[in-house]
Structures are given as C-alpha cells and as structure tokens.
Amino acid sequence: MRLYDYAASGNCFKVRLLLGMLDRAYERVPVDIFGGDTLTCEFAMINPVRETPVLELDSGERITQSNAILWYLAEGTAWLPGTPLERAQVAQWLSFEQERVMGGLGGPRFRLVTGRATEAEVAPRLAVGRAALDVLDAHLAARDWLVGGRPSIADVSVFAYTSVAPVEVPGAVAAWVDRVRALPGFVDDFVRYPENARPGAGSSIY
Numbered sequence: 001m002r003l004y005d006y007a008a009s010g011n012c013f014k015v016r017l018l019l020g021m022l023d024r025a026y027e028r029v030p031v032d033i034f035g036g037d038t039l040t041c042e043f044a045m046i047n048p049v050r051e052t053p054v055l056e057l058d059s060g061e062r063i064t065q066s067n068a069i070l071w072y073l074a075e076g077t078a079w080l081p082g083t084p085l086e087r088a089q090v091a092q093w094l095s096f097e098q099e100r101v102m103g104g105l106g107g108p109r110f111r112l113v114t115g116r117a118t119e120a121e122v123a124p125r126l127a128v129g130r131a132a133l134d135v136l137d138a139h140l141a142a143r144d145w146l147v148g149g150r151p152s153i154a155d156v157s158v159f160a161y162t163s164v165a166p167v168e169v170p171g172a173v174a175a176w177v178d179r180v181r182a183l184p185g186f187v188d189d190f191v192r193y194p195e196n197a198r199p200g201a202g203s204s205i206y
C-alpha cells in the first residue's frame with residue numbers, strides 16, 4: 001500500500017494518523033505540492049484533480065479524497081461502527097469536516113500562515129470555523145467521542161484541522177483534542193508549511 005502524501009496537509013495527516021493507529025505498514029511517497037509535483041502529467045494519471053492524499057493499493061487501484069480513504073481503511077475495524085445509524089452519523093461528521101472544519105479552520109490557517117491573506121480577509125471563513133467549533137463543543141460536552149462510545153474515523157477526520165485551529169478552541173473540544181492525542185498509535189507528524197508554500201515561492205494548483 002502506497003500513500004501519495006504532503007506532510008503539511010491536514011487531509012494527508014488524517015490518513016497517516018489512522019494508518020498509525022491501525023498499525024498498518026505503507027510506503028509514503030512525498031509529493032511537494034508547492035514544488036509543482038501535482039502539476040505533472042505523471043501526477044494527473046495518479047489523481048486527475050491533482051490533490052493529495054491518494055492511497056494506492058497493492059492491486060494498483062487508487063482511492064482519492066481523505067475521508068473516502070479513511071472509510072476504506074477502517075472498514076471491518078472498530079474505527080468504523082457497524083450499525084446503519086452509527087455509520088450514517090460517521091458520514092455526517094465526515095461531510096461536516098469537509099464543509100466546515102477544513103473550509104472554516106484549515107483554509108484560513110493555510111492562508112494566514114503562508115502569508116496569503118490577512119486576518120480581515122479570512123474573517124468570513126473563520127466565522128464558519130468558529131461556528132463549527134461551537135457545534136463540536138456542544139456535542140462533545142455530553143460525550144467523549146463524536147459517534148458512539150469509542151473513537152471512530154469521525155474523530156480522526158475532524159481532529160486534523162481542529163488540532164491546528166488558528167483560533168482558541170472551546171473547552172470540550174480542547175479536552176477531546178487531548179483525548180485523541182492520548183490514543184494508542186497516535187502519530188505526531190503534522191508539520192508546518194515549508195517556505196515554498198508562500199505566495200510566489202512555488203507553483204501548485206492554488
């Protein structure tokens with residue numbers, strides 16, 4: 001199994017995190033997205049939308065979209081619940097993550113830390129992120145994990161960009177972030193954006 005991976009991407013980090021917690025061996029293929037690696041014809045053959053992560057199976061089949069990869073890896077394990085209701089609830093949080101956590105926290109963070117936008121410019125996106133944190137806080141005030149009584153891929157997915165939120169996170173969310181960090185197999189390898197992520201310093205689809 002091979003993971004086409006960008007170390008500073010939260011979407012890639014969530015896959016590395018689950019692979020670590022599942023103790024699965026894989027080959028990590030670094031993709032320098034600001035070095036133009038996703039713009040090559042070769043990479044378009046791997047993923048026509050030119051994004052990481054991409055999971056390549058030993059059969060040669062490929063899966064794109066971080067949350068689809070999490071679902072595939074978790075199938076048949078305790079990280080994906082078995083009942084129709086809980087599976088639907090996991091899907092619910094995976095969609096919430098892409099719409100509101102990645103868009104409302106991950107996107108503004110990327111723009112701020114790479115010097116692509118000012119606080120004022122990211123304010124509308126961050127409002128979405130803050131509202132998402134409030135939803136998470138209310139949900140986690142009454143439970144330890146997002147779905148059911150144990151950690152699932154919903155937690156892994158939502159954790160990635162929440163753990164590096166560019167705003168203060170409310171109390172129940174902060175306690176849940178600590179709980180995820182304490183899980184066996186936790187992988188602490190979500191790195192900062194490199195210099196070539198600054199505007200004008202590299203080339204990517206952005």
Ligand SMILES: N[C@@H](CCC(=O)N[C@@H](CS)C(=O)NCC(=O)O)C(=O)O
Nearest residue numbers: 009011033038051052065066204205
């Ligand atoms: N919805 C996708 C988003 C993937 C995505 O945005 N990947 C970014 C890194 S976080 C990327 O590879 N961009 C390629 C580029 O900028 O050239 C997912 O969840 O996997």
